[in-house]
Amino acid sequence: MYMILFMFMLFMSICMFIFSLFMIYNNKVIFLEWELFSFNSFELIYLIMLDWMSLFFMSFVMMISSLVILYSKSYMSSDNYKIRFILLILLFVMSMMFMIMSPNLVSILLGWDGLGLISFCLVVYYQNNKSYNAGMITILSNRVGDIGILLSIAWMLNFGSWNFLLYLYFMKNNMFYYIIGSLILLAGVTKSAQIPFSAWLPAAMAAPTPVSSLVHSSTLVTAGVYLLIRFFDFFSYSKMFQWFLLISLLTMLMSGVSANFEFDLKKIIALSTLSQLGLMMSILSLNFKNLAFFHLLTHAFFKALLFLCAGVLIHNLSNFQDIRFMGSLSLMMPMTLSCFLIANLALCGFPFLSGFYSKDLILEIMSMNSINIFIYILFYFCMGLTVSYTVRLMWYLIFTEKNFLNLSNFNDEDYTMTKNLLFLSLLSVFMGSMLLWLMFNNLNYIYLSFFMKEFIYLNMILGFMMGVGIALKFKFSKFMVKKYFFFNYMWFLNLLLTYGLTFNFLKIGKIYMKMMDLGWLEHLLKNNFYQNIFYSMNILQFLQKNTIKIFLMFFMIWYIMIFMFIM
Known part of the structure; x- marks a missing residue:
């Protein structure tokens, strides 16, 4: 099937x-x-x-x-x-x-x-x-x-x-x-x-x-x-898009910072998706819909590959998802880690992989626009964060010591999974250039100064250094983890929209139930009706018992009443 x-x-x-x-x-x-x-x-x-x-x-x-x-x-x-x-x-x-x-x-x-x-x-x-x-x-x-x-x-x-x-x-x-x-x-x-x-x-x-x-x-x-x-x-070209640009950039920033301090493998990849969605939305709000669609298509392959590789790792690690338990996996699962590395490099925008063609084009087109300097710097900083959390993730998976159970059998010899990973790896490498030739068949001349052209690669290098610094637990990253929970936990959005939203309503419901359902309302309405009906039923039940005394008494009462009315 x-x-x-x-x-x-x-x-x-x-x-x-x-x-x-x-x-x-x-x-x-x-x-x-x-x-x-x-x-x-x-x-x-x-x-x-x-x-x-x-x-x-x-x-x-x-x-x-x-x-x-x-x-x-x-x-x-x-x-x-x-x-x-x-x-x-x-x-x-x-x-x-x-x-x-x-x-x-x-x-x-x-x-x-x-x-x-x-x-x-x-x-x-x-x-x-x-x-x-x-x-x-x-x-x-x-x-x-x-x-x-x-x-x-x-x-x-x-x-x-x-x-x-x-x-x-x-x-x-x-x-x-x-x-x-x-x-x-x-x-x-x-x-x-x-x-x-x-x-x-x-x-x-x-x-x-x-x-x-x-x-x-x-x-x-x-x-x-x-x-x-x-x-x-x-x-397009409306005031709504200006607010939308700010929202999408803040989403990129929030997800990028949170991913740098997250330890759950699948959540890191999910936050990277959130970051890329912010990138698509931000370039769309700058009125480049074809560029947004181009990145949407190139992103699909390497993101699918990232999750499928994560699935293989989780299977081998007995359903553990904490990256602190993973280390030296490239020695035991070389095929899976190679595919994972290709997907991560494509996500960073490494030259000539599929993510490079869309991301590089987006950054260069954006650099040619007359755009606010705050938006411009924030955009590049968020791109650097992408490189940072990717490098940190690969550092934990490849360069740290094995920190899992001693008796564990790691292998990537499940050929059904491996064939899918290899096929998606090929698509992650070649599909970007292919789509670029197909979708943008007209020549657009991009004119930038040497510094602005090289600033993209400088930004990647700075992101790489920041990722290594966070992975090696430098003083700055320890300080961030201990002090600034606001940055580490998605700006408290998950607390505000889950615990914060449901807890107060449940608390109000508990008070209402205590006062109304279990209070005087319960006694006056439900219990009162119940007691009255139960009392009436007891009387009727007593009357319906087949005793000669009751029937004779009723007969005498009816006889007296009829006699009185006739007379």
Whole structure:
């Protein structure tokens, strides 16, 4: 079953990729209308839009999903509910497809809600307290975005159709469009976990690792970025984007700093996803939607590879995820660590890997813009933090001493997993340059001074030095860990949005229950009614006993009453 699904999805991915090349070469867009229901003048039509952007994205989602399904054959081999897991993954991918190829707000909501609901089912898959808490914070955070789309559907009733692309140009200055744009922006911010909705993304690590790989590379969290790229004309060059730029940069800063002091392997990779989402959103808010989409596609492969490598490490470490227990793993698992290193270097933007082509282009284009110096410095600092936490992670995994159980058997000879890692490694190396040639086929001249050109590499070197300093526990890093919990714990967002949000409501509920349900209200209403009814039932029960005395007494009473009325 796993092989059949893998082959089918891989075949679909290749077909979509070839079709997307045809579309990008001929600059075509295909609209398909499917009439679901017709009654007199009323028609219910499902609209599908196929252009190079949607086909590229669907191809990559299918490719990564096929590899994740094949990987799950080995990773979930000891699980009792394999069929349920695979069905959830397929529903998850199908919901993403709904969202990608639809220009209609209602059908976008179908895919959007499907992603939220199935992500909840996948996060609570292991059925323990941690999973349930993470699932609740995930689905409740995403519901805020769903409300934004529902309200925008209500506002679109003013135009007569929910196919938003049909109204983009001739109603661009309408006030309703700004309202719809702000609601869509809210939806994108919640789904891509920007501040203040960032707490659910690390919490969603309670899901199985193949699910994390799929969620963080190409499906759930990237859905928000893709939605904003699709609705780009609603709020391009508007004041909303200026605030949005600040939010996305603060998200990058918060996740980068937190990742430098985190010890959970999967959470470090999750925070790196948050950092990259902030990068995509920030370059989108500078009105470069194609660049944001380019980084979205290149990021998908090396992020999927990072999570799949982390899954192999966790399997070998008896489900331990603390990087302080990992050390000298390159001696025992050379293949997995090589793939992990390739993915990390691509994440840093190491020259001629896939992440380099998008990140270098983003930084150079941004350097050519007349932008605020504060934003400029913050942008580069966040890029340095990416290198820093990556170097720290690799230092703990490779250069430190082995700190795990003595009797442990490390190996990366699971060929099902290894084949997926090698294939994704190849994509992480070559796909960046390939996409650059395909998407940016026109020549753009980038003119920068020598210092600004070299500042990118200088920034990487400074990030490398900072990562080594934090890994070696220099005085500065010890001081940061002990004193500044604000920086280490995602600016307390996880406390504010989980403990802080639920505890007070539960406390109020306890007081209400004590005063009302267990107080005078309970005595006056529930207990009082109960006692009166119980007393009446006892009387009736006594009367219904078949005793001659009671029947004779009743007979005499009726006889006397009738006699009195007749006389």
